Amino acid sequence: MKKSLVAPAVLSALALSIAGCAKAPDATSTTTTTATGTASAGGSAAAGDFKACMVSDEGGFDDKSFNQTSHDGLVKAVKDLQIQTGEMQSATASDFTKNLNQMIAAKCDIVVTVGFMLGDATVSAAKANPDVQFAIVDWNDPSKTAGLKNLKPLIFNTAEPSFMAGYAAAAMSQKGSIGTLGGLNIPTVTIFMDGFHQGATYYNTQKKKNVKVLGWDPKNPKGGQFVGNFSDVAGGSRIAQTLTSQGADIIFPVAGPAGEGALQVAQKSGGKVNAVWVDTDGCVSSANYCKSIITSVEKAMDVAVYDVIKAAKEGSFSADPYVGTLKNDGVKLSGFHEFESKMPAELEGELETIKADIISGKITIESASQPK
Incomplete structure (x- = not known):
């Protein structure tokens, strides 16, 4: 699209985040590799006593998706706030508790965990270590966090921009069928798929069309297409x-690194198949696939992580959940990059209207996985 769907302030924040990742802060770090993953600790020579740490989900910090984007927030915090840092990459779910314990043993003041699957391990660590502050990306369960003052959920209503993506995909499909697949059948995945499906349905209603959505039906959640994990690129x-x-x-993979398999299929098709990426702008994180990526559904996880670390350092940490929405620019639909010239003439204006209608409540997203 020629005009961004993102507010200027968010573009500035994103630019700062990208700039913060362009060059690592001057640091003397030690790195050790264990059976549980890769751990590193270090910081600027001028860093103070405050230490912010992170534990990844499966896929690690170079997954071109939610782990990497969250990690970008830590990198920027280290650079801007002159703090110490530590991190652990998880290879499997069995690493979560061990990696958390290593970060606690490393005297971290705040530990950020990344991913829905770390929920129970993070709650247990927070309960056992009330003097350490915790934040978790993509998870919130009030029944388990009741009374916990040291754990902040960072969650995102990705159904909103996914609705816009579903509408756009339906409008740009040449065959009248679009598809989606997930990594695991969990709420932080199906929320994207719900929004995508509903957006395409809305397109059909508005245009009196019959574009089909393959791979997911909110009315039959057990019948969706899922890889079974977030790491199997061949499965994707x-x-x-x-x-x-x-x-x-047009394929919408909500599968972390496994979603690269869908990008490979699109790239090999010679333009007959294209994709919509998730979590970050695919034309930035996976630039070699940009010619096959129409647009991306983004979550400002880097900004949320940076903000919670900054708040913890400044003594203003709150356990109240952060919810990223279209209204507060915590989620967004990226530009259309190389597909701007291929967009139907009216699509840009329609997407702007849809965004405004979602924010105002005129359009109601129906997904049980949305943050409450």
């Missing part, structure tokens, strides 16, 4: 190939 490719064989010409 197989499902994407199945969807394209059924007629889909």
